[in-house]
Amino acid sequence: MKITRRGFFPVAGASLLAGYAGWQAQKTRPRTGRSQVAVVKAASYSDDLVKRMLDGIRECGLDVQGKRVLLKPNLVEFDAATCINTDVAVVAAALEVFQTLGAAEVRIGEGPGHRRDTYALAEMARYRSEIAKFDSLFADLNRDDVSPVQGFADRGEIYLPNTALRADLIVSLAKMKTHHWAGATLSMKNFFGLVPGSVYGWPKNELHHVGIPRSIVELNRIFRRSFAIVDGIVGMEGNGPIQGTPKNCGVLVMGGDLPAVDATCCRIMGIDPARVEYLAMASDNLGITEEARIEQRGEPVRSVRTNFHLIEEFRQLRLA
Secondary structure (H helix, E strand, O other): OEEEOOEEEOOOOHHHHHHHHHHHHHOOOOOOOOEEEEEEEOOOOOOOHHHHHHHHHHHHOOOOOOOEEEEEEOOOOOOOOOOOOOOHHHHHHHHHHHHHOOOOEEEEEEOOOOOOOHHHHHHHOOHHHHOOOHHHHEEEOOOOOEEEEEEEOOEEEEEEEHHHHHOOEEEEEOEEEEEOOOEEEOOOHHHHHHOOHHHHOOOOHHHHHHOHHHHHHHHHHHOOOEEEEEEEEEEEEOOOOOOOEEEEEEEEEEEOOHHHHHHHHHHHHOEOHHHOHHHHHHOOOOOOOOHHHEEEEEOOHHHHOOOOOOOHHHHHHEOO
């Protein structure tokens, strides 16, 4: 069964179902052993981000030759006074990197939870003006054709964009931010943008009804073929993910185990990942969050730790 944004039609393609079957086979497989996470310094967005990403990706052993890659930035809202979204320089660098590494196709996709006009938001964030051929590379995941995926929390199924379901690899280009409900929003929470607003509305209240931590875990259980590059060059502290203030951190954090990446980001931010509910849930079978089992590549966490200001409700998350 397949649903289009223009109506409901039972015409799903075999290639899409075959690709999703691969995810299904992996989604309950627990991570064992150790995970590699690369922390790379980048003082500003004018640094050579392509080289820094290539260094980090190679440290993590990622091979994208011949794969269809979907870059998923965090494009949420716009306010010129702060830094809500993944910076355009990070998205442009990632596009060049994955093309250089031999991906068969590299696309950019996002489904903002607040703004209904995704292209207008991309214009304000300078994506359309600074990324060559952006419109031909971009998929508005809020209005993409969708197909059902069985099993999402206590719901029987969830409808997800075909562009995401067909990808061989989804790269979460998240922004390093605090979050006034989840504590922190990083590579795993960034998958909320994979849920189509045309089906679930704005701001995707179905995910809030299920519960934010559980929804984060369920989406990451479905989309297992993933890699993260977190934009921590300038993050957001305080009342994130929209109304906080910029926080210079000067890092890119990368890895194929998204819970490990997010746990590392939390430690850089001065947050105890064991006290972040969705990471505690994810550590059961989605990935590794224990510091002793994460092979830190590049910079050690202690050398880049930059305590982010937390709102009163989350002061208890502070890492000692």
